[in-house]
Amino acid sequence: METVQHKHPPYLLIWVYLALLTAAELALAFELPIDRNLKLVLLLGLAVWKALLVAMFFMHLKFERWNLRILFIIPLPLAAIFIFAAISQKFW
Amino acid sequence: MTHATTTTSLMRPPFPAERGVDAHNLKLGMWIFLASEVMFFTALIGSYVILRFGAPGEWARPGVVLNVPVTAFNTFLLICSSVSMVKAFAAIADGNQKMLKVWLLLTIIGGAMFVSIQAYEYTHLVERGFLPSGVRDGSELAALVANGTLPQATMGLYGSTFYIMTGFHGFHVTCGVIAMTYLFFTKALRGKYTQQDYRGIETVGLYWHFVDLVWIILFTIVYLI
Secondary structure (H helix, E strand, O other): OEEEEEOOOOHHHHHHHHHHHHHHHHHHHHOOOOOHHHHHHHHHHHHHHHHHHHHHHHOOHHHOOHHHHHHHHOHHHHHHHHHHHHHHHHHO | OOOEEEEEOOOOOOOOOEOOOOEOHHHHHHHHHHHHHHHHHHHHHHHHHHHHHOOOOOOOOOOOOOOHHHHHHHHHHHHHHHHHHHHHHHHHHOOOHHHHHHHHHHHHHHHHHHHHHHHHHHHHHHHHOEEOOEEOOOOHHHHHHHOOOOOOOOHHHHHHHHHHHHHHHHHHHHHHHHHHHHHHHHHHOOOOOEOOEOHHHHHHHHHHHHHHHHHHHHHHHHHHO
16 A cells, blocks of 8 residues: 655744734734835735735645646736726726 | 555645646636635725725724724634644645544634634624714714714725625635534544545635635735724
């Protein structure tokens, strides 16, 4: 009988990253006296970073074929276009 | 009987795969569903962004209405449950049925706790006077509106967007907990998942991580900004 040994990504390390990034978000939101717009950009950046860690390592997108990755990536530009188009109404 | 150990890619399991994408039917179906979910949550988040930045006044400052420490703990809980889910997947991929059960049970408990804390949060908010339609007259938050701590003009939008976004997310978490509980009792406990076939765990895991991913975005834009 053959047993198959898999190589797993460092899940616990990713968990530590996610916890630290969450703590950084809270500190940034409530403790650091910085410009509001800069805070907005940094908070969104941290959120995207965390989301990417989940998608890449927990959902294993990093290890999937491009054909499958595209399934998940395709809606993102469509979403960006939707939001941009709606926001730009303000300037029409 | 021969015993041998081979090292293979985690993403190339031993069951039949769809050509091209190299994924089995359940997984491919889940990815297509998740693509539609991206659009669904984008519609909610996009609407929120448009309503908030086009609102006729200031938005309530973070932490005045919502209980951020409790929700931060809830966020951490959901991240932990995502880790336990991926550990359940890793366990059965290595043929360890015992640890599959342990990690899957921890994931279910984490998800159930998340929903319970969210229900507690909603109850507490309603008690303080924060409703989907805005602020209830005579409540604690109405006093904050009266003294200018909270903006009068946008509280209705704030309430409706908050409850719709977090409510739909909570509904997704609840569905995930129900699905995992079903798989736990009907499959995992009975030893039906093996190293040769763990498609159900992989598929429900994808859903669960997606729910975690959405919450990461929602937590930032609803609670921190």
